[in-house]
Amino acid sequence: MTGGHPGALSPAEEEFRGQVRALLAEERVRALAAGIAAYPPGTEATHLPVHRWLGERGWLAPNWPHEYGGAGLGAAEAAIVTEEMTLAGIPDDVHVLSIDIVGRFLLEVGTEEQKKRHLPALAAGEEIATVLFTEPDAGSDLSGLRTTARRDGDGWRLYGQKIYNMKSQYGEVALCAARTTESPVAMHGITLFLLPLRSPGVHVEPVATLCNDRFNLVVIDGVRLTEADVLGEVDNGWALMNDLLQLERTGVDFHAKARRLLDLVAERAAATGRLADPAYALPLAALDARLRAGHAMAWQQVRNLGAGRPDPVGSAMAKWYATEQIRPVLDLALEVCGLEAVLTAWDGAAPDGGVLEAGLRMGPSHRLASGTSEVMLTLIATNGLGLL
Numbered sequence: 077m078t079g080g081h082p083g084a085l086s087p088a089e090e091e092f093r094g095q096v097r098a099l100l101a102e103e104r105v106r107a108l109a110a111g112i113a114a115y116p117p118g119t120e121a122t123h124l125p126v127h128r129w130l131g132e133r134g135w136l137a138p139n140w141p142h143e144y145g146g147a148g149l150g151a152a153e154a155a156i157v158t159e160e161m162t163l164a165g166i167p168d169d170v171h172v173l174s175i176d177i178v179g180r181f182l183l184e185v186g187t188e189e190q191k192k193r194h195l196p197a198l199a200a201g202e203e204i205a206t207v208l209f210t211e212p213d214a215g216s217d218l219s220g221l222r223t224t225a226r227r228d229g230d231g232w233r234l235y236g237q238k239i240y241n242m243k244s245q246y247g248e249v250a251l252c253a254a255r256t257t258e259s260p261v262a263m264h265g266i267t268l269f270l271l272p273l274r275s276p277g278v279h280v281e282p283v284a285t286l287c288n289d290r291f292n293l294v295v296i297d298g299v300r301l302t303e304a305d306v307l308g309e310v311d312n313g314w315a316l317m318n319d320l321l322q323l324e325r326t327g328v329d330f331h332a333k334a335r336r337l338l339d340l341v342a343e344r345a346a347a348t349g350r351l352a353d354p355a356y357a358l359p360l361a362a363l364d365a366r367l368r369a370g371h372a373m374a375w376q377q378v379r380n381l382g383a384g385r386p387d388p389v390g391s392a393m394a395k396w397y398a399t400e401q402i403r404p405v406l407d408l409a410l411e412v413c414g415l416e417a418v419l420t421a422w423d424g425a426a427p428d429g430g431v432l433e434a435g436l437r438m439g440p441s442h443r444l445a446s447g448t449s450e451v452m453l454t455l456i457a458t459n460g461l462g463l464l
Contacts (some may be wrong), residue, residue, distance in 0.1 A: 083154070092149070093156045096135060096201030101163040105129070106140070107403040109165040110429060120289040126166055130157065137175045137199040140183065145199025153384035155328045155375070162332035164456070165431070169242050169289060172329065178205035178251045181268070181320055185308040190270065194249060208238040208294055218253060218317060223296065225254040225269065231302040233242045233257070234269065234277075238294040244280045245292060247273045255424055256313050257329035266313035270305045271296070286437045290398035321447070326381070327374035327394035330442055334401045335367055337435050339410045340428050341356065359408050363401070370398045389460035396452035399442040402454060406432075406439050 085093065099105065103124050112124075130136040131145065138153040140146025158176075162168055179198050182191055192266050197203035214220035223236025234254055238346070244250060252270045257265030271278070278297040285290040308316050342360055346350040351360070373394040380387045409417050421430030443449045457463040 096160045131201040155378045159332045174205040174217040204247040206243045206247040209248045212334035223254040225256045225295045234299045263314040268307040268313040325391040325395040327398035330398035392452040392455040401437045
């Protein structure tokens with residue numbers, strides 16, 4: 077790292093960013109991104125060729141070891157890939173689910189057989205993994221989950237429902253949390269399983285939302301799993317989720333989404349002459365400063381991860397701050413762009429391929445994903461400030 081800003085990159089990191097940016101600027105990638113923006117309602121991206129193009133270079137999971145399909149690099153390079161993909165308009169759901177969450181869990185607590193079975197395909201962009209945590213009556217409070225894993229000889233039978241899950245209709249495997257032991261302590265008795273999604277007994281149904289990509293209800297009806305499908309120790313799933321999901325939060329991805337939107341608003345303001353008007357220029361400058369602060373907060377967490385010193389409270393602060401900037405950015409988009417901002421990607425007159433309209437629909441979800449703003453504030457208040 078150079079300079080005092082945590083986001084200041086070393087020469088090697090700058091070179092890596094330039095290489096990733098050059099790949100994502102290729103015509104084949106730009107054509108892909110433009111096509112995704114124009115998908116008709118009800119359709120979505122699945123296995124994106126750009127994931128495979130990144131995977132060919134070990135860049136889809138650059139911080140993974142070479143033996144598992146990575147490039148043997150660090151947390152900074154992983155953050156750079158996340159930032160550049162988002163800024164280039166490449167959907168990040170598959171990357172977040174497969175690499176940042178399921179891949180991280182496998183790297184940290186998976187057996188060697190589990191790692192070899194899944195990680196190379198995930199890092200190559202050839203396999204999709206997803207997450208089955210949230211349930212109809214257990215959202216942010218995962219201790220309330222009701223999916224059960226009942227003993228069946230030397231294995232288990234899984235029964236339950238998961239909701240608001242993405243990519244299960246395409247995924248090969250899911251990281252699934254189920255209760256293996258009843259206990260008066262709600263956090264005890266939860267186990268993580270690697271659930272093959274193509275198994276008999278897995279039923280995937282769409283759930284209507286405002287988002288472009290589909291959410292699902294997943295019904296698990298008696299799927300049999302064995303010891304080889306257990307990730308980590310039996311009954312220790314709560315501790316794993318609590319520890320490893322915190323590492324998912326740096327705020328880098330949410331900051332990049334806000335930055336992309338603000339840059340588009342600034343470009344529209346410049347094109348229409350409104351950038352010369354203080355009524356628009358001053359709010360733009362203020363939001364730019366806030367996003368720069370959010371970038372520094374997020375990259376401080378990246379540096380902490382790279383140094384082996386994860387900071388759960390700092391990560392919660394960075395995630396909360398980054399997601400809270402989405403709303404004022406979108407409010408300003410409406411001020412600058414007017415009614416054009418609500419034209420969808422399926423309208424030929426939509427500016428910037430309908431990105432702003434999609435942001436207006438999906439912006440509120442940023443305050444929910446990866447832990448709600450309320451959960452982040454509670455974590456900060458309890459673990460950070462000792463207030464509760």
